[in-house]
Amino acid sequence: MPRPRRPALFRLLLSLDRLPLFVLGAGLLLSLAVAWLAVAGVAEGERRYFREAVDRTTAAIVERVESTFDALYAARGLFYASAAISRAEFQRYADAIGLGQRYRGIRSMGFAVREERRGRWAPGAVRTPGPCDAPAAPARADGRERFAVIFIEPFAAGLPSLGNDPRDQVPCAEAMDRARDTGQPAATERIAFADDGGTAPGFMLFLPLYESGRPLRTVEERRAALLGFVFATVLPGDLHRAIEWREGLPTIDIDFRLYDGPVVEESRLLLGDEAGRRLLADSPPRYRETTQIQLAGRTWTLAFASLPSFQDPIDRHLPWVLLVVGAVVSVTAYRVMLVRGWHAAERRRHTTALEYQATHDSLTQLVNRDALHARLEELMREQPGRRLALLLIDLDGFKEINDTLGHQAGDQLLRQIGPRLQALLSPDHLLARLGGDEFALLVCPVADRAQAVDWAGRVLAEIQRPFGLAELTVQIDASVGIALSPDHGRDPTTLLRRADVAMYVAKKSHEGHAVYDPDQDVYSPRQLAILSDFATAMTRDQLVLHFQPKLRLRDRRTIGVEALVRWHHPVDGLIMPADFCPKVERSTLVRPLTHWVAEHAAAQCRAWRAEGLGLDVAFNISARNLLDSALPDDIAEVLERYRVPAANIEVEITESALITDPGRARETLMRLHALGVRIAIDDFGTGYSSLAYLKRLPVSSLKIDASFVRDMAHDDNDAILVRSTINLAHNLGLQVVAEGVESVEVLELLEQADCDLVQGTLLCAPLPGGELRRWLAGHGHARAVFEPVGG
Template sequence: MKDPHSTRDIGPRVGTPLWLYMVSAVVAGTGVLVVSGLDLGLDQISGLVGEPLVWVLLCMIILGELRPVAVRGQAMDGGSPTSLPFTLAIVIYYGLPVAALLQAVAAVVAGFARGHAAHRNAFNAAQYTLSLGVADAVLRLLQPILARLEVLPTGGELAVVALAGVAYLVVNRILVMCAVAMHERVPLQQVLFKDLTQQLHINAVLVSLAPLVVVAMTYSVLYVPLFAFPLSALHASALMLVRRDHQANHDELTGLANRTLMTVRAQEEISHARQRGGRVGLLLLDLDRFKEVNDTLGHATGDRLLETAAGRLVHSVRPGDLVARLGGDEFAVLLPQVRDTDAAAEVAARLRGALGEPVRLNGVDLDLEASIGIALYPDDATEFEPLMQRADVAMYVAKAGRTGVESYDPGKDRNSTARLSLFSELRRGLAEGALEMHYQPKIRLSDGRPIGLEALARWRHPTRGLLAPGDFMPIVEESHLSRAFTSQVLDATLARTAQWRADGFRLPVSVNLGVRELLDPALPATVAAALREHGVPSAQLVLEIGEHALIVDTEAATAAVHRLRDLGVGLALDDFGTGHFTLAQLAGLPLDEVKIHESFTAHLTGGSDQGHTVVRAAITLVRALGMRATAEGVQTAALAEAARETGCHAAQGHHFSRPLPSGEVREWLAAHDGGAVADTTT
C-alpha cells in the first residue's frame, strides 16, 4: 500500500546533490547490468527464456518485493523485501546477469504496482544491481566455482555465501540510506544505523534461506513456490506488529503522526541538534473557523476537510519534515533542520498558501485559513515541552492579531514558566478528557425547591488532583483553548442533562461563557449542534454570560446575545455587581435572569445601609425589567431569608448545596423533589 503522506515520490530538482547521486547510481547500475549481460550468449539467453524455473523465480521475486518485512518505526510498505533469498540464490545458481535482470524487472513491476514514481523505481533497480554486483564479486573472488552456471554450493562453501550476503546487505543499505539522508537532509549516520539491530536479525534469516532455495531449484521447480508460505507468514507477523505500532503513533483519521510520535521525534531531533549544532523548528497550526464548518455542515464534512488539510500540509513541507495532528483542528510541523526564523517562516507561509486554496465539499466551496506559531531550538527553548509552549504562545498571538504567522517573541509572552507549564498540561488534559463536571443546584426561595443546576468544570490534574475553576480558567479565557474547553463542557453537560431528562428530572442546566466564547462567531452553531446531538430542548439550556464579557465590546456582545436568543436558550447575566455594567445597559439585553455576585449579595445582611439600599434597588429594577434575580454565594439561612425578602427569586450557595459530582446529582434531586421543569415565574 502506498503511503499517501510519503514525499519520496517527489522527484529531486535537477542539479541538486540528490539528483546527481540518483543519476550516478542509475548510470552505474545500468552499466553493470549491460557489461555483465555480455557474458551470456544468445543460446544461453534463449534457453533461460524457455526455462519455467526462471519465470517462477521472477514471480517469487516480484511477490517478495511486494511483501517486505518491516520493523517498528517504518512505513508499512517498507522494510527488507522477502525477495532476497531468491535473488541471492540466482546469483549463486545462474550468476549476476540473470539475477540483476530479474531483480531489476521485479523492482520496476512492484514499484509501479505500489504507485511509485519512475525516478524511484529506476534508482531501486540500479541499487539492487550494484549490490548484487558486489555480492557476485565476493563469490568470484573467494570461491570461483560458485560463479559458474547451475552450481550447487557444498557445506564448506556456505561461509562464502554468507559473506556474499553480508556484502550485498552492506552495499544495499549504504546506497539506500545515502539517498534517504540527502532526501531528508539529515546526516548519513543518523539514518544509517537506525533500526540496524532489527534489520540485521531479519536479513540474517533471509540470507540463510538462499542456499535452501538453491537446493530446491536443483531438485524441482515445484519446490521453489513452497518458500512463499513461510516468507508470507514472516511478512504477515511483522506487518501485524508494525500496524499496531502505527496505530499507536498515528492519527486514525488523517494518517499523520500523533502527539506521541511528534514528541518522540522532536526530542530525538533536539538531541541530534545538541550534538551537531544547528536549529530545530516547531510550527503549531490551528485551522481558523473549523468549528463553524464542523457544526454547520456536519462531522463527516469536517473530517473530510481535516483529511484534505492533512494532505496539503504533507505535500507543502520539506522532505524530512514531520507533520502531526495533535487533536481537533490543531496540527504541528517539526523542522529537523532549519537555518533561522526566516526559513521557518517561509515554510509556514507555504503551508498557509496551500491551505488557502478553496476546497469543494458536498457542493460547497470552503476557504481554509490557519494561524501558525513558530518557535526554534535553541533560540526560544532548549527542551521540547518549553518549545511547544513557546510555539503555542506565538500561535495565539497570530490568531489574536489575525496576522497568520508569528514567531515567538518574549515581549509578547505574558506567561511565567509555571503558567506555561500549566497551559501545556491543560491542553493535554483537554485532549485526554480530564475535565470533570460538577453541578450546583439553584433553589427557589419561595418554597426551597431546586429549579436549576449550574455546570462547573473541574480539572483532574495528573499530580495536583482536582483543580477548581479559579486555578485554570484564567488560562482558558486568555488562550485559544477556550473554544475546545467550551465545546467539551457543553457536550458533557448536555449528555448528562439528556440522561437526567430520561430519568424524569427536567431542570434547566446552565453553562458559563467568557469573553472569547461569547464573541466567537461559531458559538451559535456549536450550541445548536450540541443540542441536536443530545436531543435536549433549547429551553433546558441556560447560557450564563459574565458581566465582563458584555463590557469589553458592548456592541459585538449585544449582537452575540441576540443571536443566542434566537436559538431559544435561556440567557443569564452572571456576576452582576463586579464590574461597571450599568442597569441602563441591562435594559437593552434579552435576558431571563440576573445573578448577583456574592460580594454584592453580602450587603443584604452586613455592611453599610447604603450598600443594602443599592442592592435592594438593583433587585427591584431587575424585576421591573421582567427578569429574575438570583443571589449567589448564599452561605447562611439568614442571608437566604434576606435575599427572599429583598425580592430575589432564587439563590445558590453552600447553605443549600455544594457543587455535586455528576454521579451524585440524581440522588440529590430525588431527595429534594427536583423533578421540576423550567421555572419562568419572576
C-alpha cells in the first residue's frame, strides 16, 4: 500500500530543518577553500616581498658603490684640469663636493703618485712631514715602482697617510696593477681598517692617472703612461647607513650580509648585523637567497635571510581562524578578494611601470629614441603627405661640465632641459632624449622650412639661458640639425640620420642650426661618388695648386702666397675646395691630400727661388692632420727633398682644429716649430680660442676671418673687432694677416689699424704658379731671395 503524500507545507518545514546542516557544511567547505587560498596568497606575497627587497637592496648597493666611482672620476678631472693643485685646494674641493655627506661610505680620498714624481708638484702640494706623514720610502728591492700619497682628505687613524706607499699592502698592489692595466676603477679585497679603537671591514678603490697626451690603447702603453692613482677608502658600514633600503617597503624584516668574494665565509664579511645573526641562530629563516654582483673587478656576494618578524602573525593564524569562526566566512572571503585585487593592481602597476621604462628615459623622464621612432613611423604611415620637422639637438660644452663638476652636475643640467623646452610645446609636439647630451624635437605639423628654422631659434634661446647647478650658474650652447619630411626622408631612420648630418654641419659651422643639405652629406650617393673619384685624382694629375698673394702694407711688397688646391674633374670641370675638402677631411684621404699639397707647394717655392723670388708659401692642414704624429716627419722629408728652407713654409690651422685634442695638437705644432716651419691661425674669430691660449702655442701670426674684414667699412662692430684683434696680437708679438680684402675702403682702414699683411680679390684672385709670376711682373714685386739658390 503506497505511502500517502505529505502536504507541501510539511515538506517545506522538513527542508528548513536540514538548512542549518547545509549552511554549516557549505560554510566549512567555504572556510577550508578560503583558508587554502589565504595560505597560498600569503606565501606568494611573502616570496614577492622578499624578492623585491633583495632586488632593491642589491640595486642600492650597486648604485651607491658606483657613486663612489663618480667621486673618483670627478677628482681625476680636477687633477687633469689644473697644472698645479695644492693640498689646501684639494681640501676645499673635498669640502665642496660634500665628501662626507653626498658620498657616504667614502671615509677618505686622495692621490698617490710615483715616488720619483713626488717633488714635481706646485708649491704647497707637499708639506713638511707631520705626525700622519710617512717619510720617503726606499726603492723596492724587486725593482717595481713606488708610489707616495700626496693628498688625502680627511686625515683619520688607520687610513693611508701622506707619504705612504699603498702598494706596501698586498691587496692594494693587486688592485693598483689591475686599475693600471685596464684604465678602470679597481677594488681591493677585504681590508680591516682601524676604527674607534677597533676594526672595521672595508676596501680601497683605485683609479689610474695617466700622463696627458700619451697613447693608452694597449696594456704596455698604459703602464708606460702611468703617473699615479686617485684612491678612496670605503667602509661598507657607512655605505649601508646611507642606503635606507627599508624605505618604501612593507613592514618586513630582512637580514642581509655582504661578503668579499664568490663564497659566503665569515672571514670575508664586509657588512653584517650582529643582532640579526643572534635572531637567526634561534629561529631558522623561512626564506634565504644569495646573489652576486661584479663591481670594480671584484665579485661580491650578498646573502639575504628573513627574520622571525618577517611573517605577519595574523597571516600565520588566519587559516585556523577561518576554520573555527564560520561566522566570519563572508568577511574573510571579502578580505581574500581584497588581497587578490591588491595583487592584481600591483601586477598592473608593475606592467605599466615596465611599459613606461621601455619608452622613457630614466633620467629626464622624456620619451626615448624607440618611442620617437615609433611616433614618426605612425605619423608617416597614417598621414604620408603631412609635413613635419625633426630637430636634433646636441649640447655644446656639456662634456666640460661633466669633466669639471662631475656627472651629478651634468645629470642635474640634463633634467632641466625637458621642462624648459616642454613649456614651448603643444600636445602635438614630442620631445625626446636620444642619449648622452642629445635630444630630439618632433614638430608636427610644420608649414615650411622657415617655421622649422624658427622652432630651432626658440630651442636655442631656451638652452642659452643660464642653468643653476647647486651653488653655480653655468651657460651652454647647442647645435640643432633640421630635417623635414617628406622632403628629406619618408621613413624614421632616414629622417633621423639626415637630421644628424645637419646637426654635425651646424656644430662645425658654429651657426647654431642648419637644415639638411644633400651636398653636405658625406654619405649621400653623390658625395660617395665624389670621394671615390677623388681617390684617383692625385695619381692622374687632376689636382692643381693656385696661389693668392699676401701684400705687406708698410712697403706694398708681395712677400708670400697662400696655396689653395683645385680639382680639374674630367666631367664636372673645376671643383673648388669647399665642395670636396670637408668630405676628404672626414675620410682616410686627408693624409695623402696634405702630403700632395705640401710636396707641390715646396716644389713651386723651389722654382720661384731659382728665379730669384723669395716668396713664402702657406698651406692649410686639418684637425685630423694635427692628430697625425707622422705629419712633422712627412713635411721634414719634403723640405729636405726639395731643399727649401723651413722658414719659407707656413702651415695654417683653424681655431676649431685645436680643440679636438689640445694635447696632441700642441705636440704636433711644437715639432713643426722645431723644424723651423712657421705656424699661423686661420679664420681667427670664428672658433673658441683666445689670444692668451694661442700665446702658449708656437704661433707666429694669425689671420682675421674674412667675414669680419669684408664688412668693416660698413659695420662698426666688425671694425672695432678687427682693430682690437690687431692691437692685442701685436702686444703678444704676433703678425696679423687680414683676409677677404675686396674694397679700397677696407684696405685703407686696415692700413690705419697698422695691419701687417692683407690678401683678397682686390689685390689678386688665386692664380696658377705661372700666371702669378706674370702678375708680379705687372702689378707688384716680390722680395728678392737673400741667400744663393743651390742647383
